[in-house]
Amino acid sequence: MxxxxxxxxxxxxxxxxxxxxxxxxxxxxxxxxxxxxxxxxxxxxxxxxxxxxxxxxxxxxxxxxxxxxxxxxxxxGRRFDLWRSPAVIGLVMVLLTAFAIDAGVGLYQARAAREARQARLLLENTAMRSLYVELKGIAYDPDGKSYRMTLFLQNVSPKGPLYVMLNAVAVYVQTGMVWQQVPSRPAEGTSWGVVKVVDGYTYDVVFTPDVANWAELIPGYMHVRIQSDLLVSEKAQPGNDVVERRTPYYVYLKPHGANDEDIKTRSRSTRTPPLFIPMPPH
The missing domain is CATH 1.10.287 (Helix Hairpins)
Structure with a gap:
């Protein structure tokens, strides 16, 4: 040789x-x-x-x-024989397979994340546009210091029922330049929890605005903010497909025992002062 x-x-x-x-x-x-x-x-x-x-x-x-x-x-030409080695060819195939799997996993995760974002946006749109939350009215409570307000939920979604988690409704009274929270609770026969809203659902909340030196932006009326926080889903047993629906209301509320004649005189009005005057969010 x-x-x-x-x-x-x-x-x-x-x-x-x-x-x-x-x-x-x-x-x-x-x-x-x-x-x-x-x-x-x-x-x-x-x-x-x-x-x-x-x-x-x-x-x-x-x-x-x-x-x-x-x-x-x-x-x-001996240096090129290295690329014909089974070990080198096997290593190259393993690396190519790993890159292909990594690319496939990346594409799958990106598509799953995109679909999840789209589903959440659709649910948020449904919660805001297909579920109406309305303050139907406020009345004096018989205890002489509290009020009973009635809230109404209406589902107009063509997809079917909505499942709504009723949370505690927060009530605030303006004192000076700040908002002071006052006690509130579900009325008798109402409880916080999940309700199935097919068409409409009504529930009552009792609150007691026992606040001294409340702000009087309108003569004889308290300035009150009511905040309803709801969790909305299209499934009875939801996973991550739950969105929050926050709805604020602003009203001017007449105190217990207010003198209507005094309020009419101060506001220069001849009409009987209503119990509450709704205002747009501000």
Whole structure:
């Protein structure tokens, strides 16, 4: 088995071949000149034997094609045999498979997140546009210091019933420049919890605005803010598909025992002062 030549051996071989080629070319030029002189002499004497001898020498001295040793080509291409190794091919396939799986998981997660956002936006739209929350009215409570307000939920969604979690309704009375929260509770027969709203649902809340020095923006009336916080879903047993619906109301509320004549005089009105005056959110 032959051993491939090292790099210095190759360089020496190439240099030797070049020297041999240069010597052969020089010898050929000399023989051509001699052949020309012999041909001229033959033409004068009529003898062609010397010319034929020089022609044979010229052919023998002509440069020949020299093939590079096959071992050199084998060594130069040996580095590419690494990519034909089963281990390398297997490693490349594993890496490509891992990249493909990672890309697939990324696409799946992005699509799932996009679908979840779309579903939540649709539910938020349903909770805001298909569920109406209305303050139907406020009345004096028989205890002489509290009020009973009636709230009404109406479902106009074409998709079906809505499941609404009733939370405690917060009531605030303005004192000076701040809002002071007052006690509130569900009326008798009403409890906080989930209710199924197919068409309409009514419930009552009792609150007691026992506040001193309340702000009197309108003569004889308290400035009251009512805040209803609801959780809305389209499923009876929801998972993450629940959205919050917050609805504020603002009213001017007449205190217990208020003097209607005094209020009419101060407000320069001839009408009987109502118990409450609804106001838009502000």
């Amino acid at each position: 032959s051993v491939p030549p090292a790099a210095p051996d190759k360089d020496a071989l190439i240099a030797d071949l070049r020297r041999q080629l240069a010597a052969a070319q020089s010898e050929a030029r000399v023989l051509r000149r001699r052949l020309g002189i012999a041909a001229a002499a033959n033409a004068a004497s009529g003898d062609s034997a010397p010319a034929r001898g020089l022609l044979d020498e010229l052919r023998a001295a002509a440069p020949r094609k020299v093939d590079a040793p096959s071992t050199i080509a084998v060594k130069l």
